[in-house]
Amino acid sequence: MTSLLDGLNPEQLAAVTLPGQSALILAGAGSGKTRVLTTRIAWLIQTGQVSPLGILAVTFTNKAAKEMLTRLTAMLPINTRGMWVGTFHGLSNRLLRTHHREAGLPQLFQILDTADQLSAVKRLLKSLNVDTEKFEPKKVQYFISGNKEAGLRPQQIEVFDPYTRRLVEFYAAYDEQCNREGVVDFPELLLRSYELLARNDVLRAHYQERFRHILVDEFQDTNRLQYRWLKQFAGAQSVLMAVGDDDQSIYAFRGAHTGNMNEFQRDYAGDNVIKLEQNYRSHGNILDAANALITQNQSRLGKNLWTAEGSGEPIRVFEAYSDQEEAGFIVEEVKALQREGTALVDMALLYRSNAQSRVLEHALFSAGVPYRVYGGLRFFERQEVKHALAYLRLLANPDDDGAFSRVVNFPTRGIGARTLEQLADAAQAGGTSLWQAARAKADASKDSAKGLPGFVALMLAMQEGTQGLPLPEVIEHMLHASGLAAHYLAEKEGADRLENLNELINAATVFANDPEAMAELDEVGGPLASFLAHAALEAGDHQAGAGTDALQLMTVHAAKGLEFHAVFLGGLEEGLFPHEQSMNEQDGIEEERRLMYVAITRARRRLYLSHAQSRMLHGQTRYGIVSRFIGELPPALLKLVNTRRNAAAPAGYDSYVAPASSVRSNTSPWRIGMNVRHAKFGVGVVVNVEGQGDDMRVQINFGGANGMKWLALEYAKLEPA
DNA sequence: TCGTTAACATTTTTT
DNA sequence: ATGTTAACGA
Numbered sequence: 195m196t197s198l199l200d201g202l203n204p205e206q207l208a209a210v211t212l213p214g215q216s217a218l219i220l221a222g223a224g225s226g227k228t229r230v231l232t233t234r235i236a237w238l239i240q241t242g243q244v245s246p247l248g249i250l251a252v253t254f255t256n257k258a259a260k261e262m263l264t265r266l267t268a269m270l271p272i273n274t275r276g277m278w279v280g281t282f283h284g285l286s287n288r289l290l291r292t293h294h295r296e297a298g299l300p301q302l303f304q305i306l307d308t309a310d311q312l313s314a315v316k317r318l319l320k321s322l323n324v325d326t327e328k329f330e331p332k333k334v335q336y337f338i339s340g341n342k343e344a345g346l347r348p349q350q351i352e353v354f355d356p357y358t359r360r361l362v363e364f365y366a367a368y369d370e371q372c373n374r375e376g377v378v379d380f381p382e383l384l385l386r387s388y389e390l391l392a393r394n395d396v397l398r399a400h401y402q403e404r405f406r407h408i409l410v411d412e413f414q415d416t417n418r419l420q421y422r423w424l425k426q427f428a429g430a431q432s433v434l435m436a437v438g439d440d441d442q443s444i445y446a447f448r449g450a451h452t453g454n455m456n457e458f459q460r461d462y463a464g465d466n467v468i469k470l471e472q473n474y475r476s477h478g479n480i481l482d483a484a485n486a487l488i489t490q491n492q493s494r495l496g497k498n499l500w501t502a503e504g505s506g507e508p509i510r511v512f513e514a515y516s517d518q519e520e521a522g523f524i525v526e527e528v529k530a531l532q533r534e535g536t537a538l539v540d541m542a543l544l545y546r547s548n549a550q551s552r553v554l555e556h557a558l559f560s561a562g563v564p565y566r567v568y569g570g571l572r573f574f575e576r577q578e579v580k581h582a583l584a585y586l587r588l589l590a591n592p593d594d595d596g597a598f599s600r601v602v603n604f605p606t607r608g609i610g611a612r613t614l615e616q617l618a619d620a621a622q623a624g625g626t627s628l629w630q631a632a633r634a635k636a637d638a639s640k641d642s643a644k645g646l647p648g649f650v651a652l653m654l655a656m657q658e659g660t661q662g663l664p665l666p667e668v669i670e671h672m673l674h675a676s677g678l679a680a681h682y683l684a685e686k687e688g689a690d691r692l693e694n695l696n697e698l699i700n701a702a703t704v705f706a707n708d709p710e711a712m713a714e715l716d717e718v719g720g721p722l723a724s725f726l727a728h729a730a731l732e733a734g735d736h737q738a739g740a741g742t743d744a745l746q747l748m749t750v751h752a753a754k755g756l757e758f759h760a761v762f763l764g765g766l767e768e769g770l771f772p773h774e775q776s777m778n779e780q781d782g783i784e785e786e787r788r789l790m791y792v793a794i795t796r797a798r799r800r801l802y803l804s805h806a807q808s809r810m811l812h813g814q815t816r817y818g819i820v821s822r823f824i825g826e827l828p829p830a831l832l833k834l835v836n837t838r839r840n841a842a843a844p845a846g847y848d849s850y851v852a853p854a855s856s857v858r859s860n861t862s863p864w865r866i867g868m869n870v871r872h873a874k875f876g877v878g879v880v881v882n883v884e885g886q887g888d889d890m891r892v893q894i895n896f897g898g899a900n901g902m903k904w905l906a907l908e909y910a911k912l913e914p915a
Numbered sequence: 916t917c918g919t920t921a922a923c924a925t926t927t928t929t930t
Numbered sequence: 931a932t933g934t935t936a937a938c939g940a
Binding site: 254256282283286305308380381383384415444445447546548569603610611732749750751752770773774775776785812 | 916917924925926927928929930
């Protein structure tokens with residue numbers, strides 16, 4: 195009989211079977227972290243140390259939670275229903291639905307995503323007549339969310355200046371608005387849950403008694419509030435296991451607090467720290483490079499990856515003249531690897547920022563290489579889907595002013611800014627929601643066919659018409675009754691949007707038939723509310739093309755947790771990677787270096803690093819020098835593979851150790867402001883110069899009929915005039 | 916109310 | 931270069 199424990203290395207085994215004590219697991223990249231986590235849960239259950247209901251397992255992404263459940267059901271013949279395995283937000287949602295009264299929330303509270311939250315802030319600032327030049331909505335939103343994530347309510351924030359005082363007032367008013375409307379933003383889900391347990395001794399005791407084993411994934415990414423949230427669930431006999439890798443902490447910019455790892459040691463684990471350092475993913479050279487790089491960071495707990503496999507191939511470095519040449523090189527290599535039998539899905543093009551994908555996409559498209567770009571707009575974030583969801587939200591909770599504002603005049607039904615302003619005033623005066631105010635107004639009005647009364651009639655009819663219908667039919671009814679379907683049908687470019695709306699019905703059908711998903715949320719508010727929560731908490735994979743063999747394009751951030759046979763990392767230039775914005779930030783370079791570490795450790799067998807001397811950025815050519823990170827890798831592991839020139843690498847590859855002088859001075863004879871003569875266009879003045887050497891081109895104003903011209907110096911015959 | 920234009924900003928991202 | 935949003939005029 196095979197055991198769960200078969201095939202684990204000694205450290206993994208120690209982590210999986212650790213008896214009754216809390217521990218911190220430092221799990222390096224590719225060290226079998228997820229396996230340890232799921233095997234431990236399975237082992238605890240199988241050996242009868244805990245019932246499935248006694249487990250609390252928390253992840254960051256829905257994907258990770260799903261993966262954990264899938265692996266768990268493969269290992270154990272148990273029903274995962276009712277088990278608390280999920281994301282911080284998903285579990286908070288469950289807690290708050292169950293105890294909505296104690297938490298001071300309506301049962302059907304709606305969840306605001308980041309965009310909804312921003313429009314709520316805008317609406318608030320408008321109602322307070324705030325000058326949005328002085329207080330940008332984005333900044334106010336950032337302030338509110340930031341403080342919530344630090345666990346702070348308005349009255350707990352220390353104020354030293356009038357500006358902050360104002361922000362705190364907005365925060366308080368914003369909370370009031372949300373309470374009035376029955377909506378909850380992302381950080382509020384956590385803060386509300388935390389406060390609920392912190393204040394309610396009975397509830398806290400209940401959950402602490404229940405959860406004997408608490409496990410957290412990606413612990414290095416937790417923020418302060420998440421850690422405090424966890425601590426509320428941990429009772430005297432709870433055993434905690436936090437799994438993380440400080441070297442892969444790349445989300446400090448959004449509030450992740452690596453200090454949590456030290457605090458966790460102090461609070462729970464003590465010396466109980468297990469390091470998983472054996473890597474099952476990459477060949478030796480790749481790991482040596484990663485180790486050498488990350489050693490340069492000062493603040494780390496310390497860890498060194500090793501592998502039982504051989505060194506493998508050297509890391510290939512390509513130095514391009516331009517981003518275009520870089521892209522061309524990558525495409526050629528990809529095609530060569532494909533010819534040798536590597537599937538495209540097993541190769542990835544990684545970059546620091548999304549803007550870099552454009553050139554790559556262009557080159558791939560021209561070469562006919564299928565590719566798939568990750569990131570970008572997700573399904574539930576699309577405009578048409580948001581409109582549809584807003585109608586549904588309004589059906590579930592008419593007092594949701596955000597949803598009301600979004601659709602009251604969409605599709606347009608002749609309700610202008612004037613009307614809405616009056617409505618907002620009336621609502622504010624009467625202390626009611628927009629919907630209530632609109633109803634009052636409609637009742638007083640004679641003509642109920644159009645305008646605001648028309649909208650009120652529409653919603654009332656919709657409420658009635660959807661009564662008792664199954665979820666997909668509710669949506670279908672809404673799409674037609676609201677006029678959304680007709681609107682996008684009439685629109686020139688509306689076909690895609692219509693398709694997405696149909697896809698929404700599909701999603702609802704799938705959701706309504708998925709016992710797991712329904713079981714999770716159905717008990718707490720009905721299918722519509724469950725579906726809306728699902729839409730808010732799980733933005734939806736931008737699927738399409740799954741299953742086909744396509745090259746993978748994504749940012750380094752998005753690649754975390756993934757692995758590929760071959761990885762191409764482009765744009766290794768100072769200012770781009772490390773990003774220039776990071777240089778001003780506290781510990782910015784160290785986070786960039788961790789990011790580089792993540793990128794390197796994605797590769798199983800082959801790793802390409804490339805950089806370009808010139809690159810189009812924001813419509814201008816920028817000249818960059820090679821990233822310091824290449825210089826931080828042991829030269830012996832690198833191989834320069836430029837084929838077009840420098841067929842052989844320069845001795846010792848020293849130029850990378852001291853990246854000094856790639857910046858060229860502008861030696862061109864053509865300068866801005868200079869008068870020049872052209873054979874055909876006559877005399878003009880140089881207004882702009884771009885590029886280097888043969889690539890150089892100048893913009894000249896010839897005036898009159900010829901006007902502005904861009905001329906390539908390689909071809910245009912110019913002389914000073 | 917709607918369509919056009921000017922201004923603007925532009926690292927990374929999940930929930 | 932490019933996409934998005936705010937302001938403006940028909």
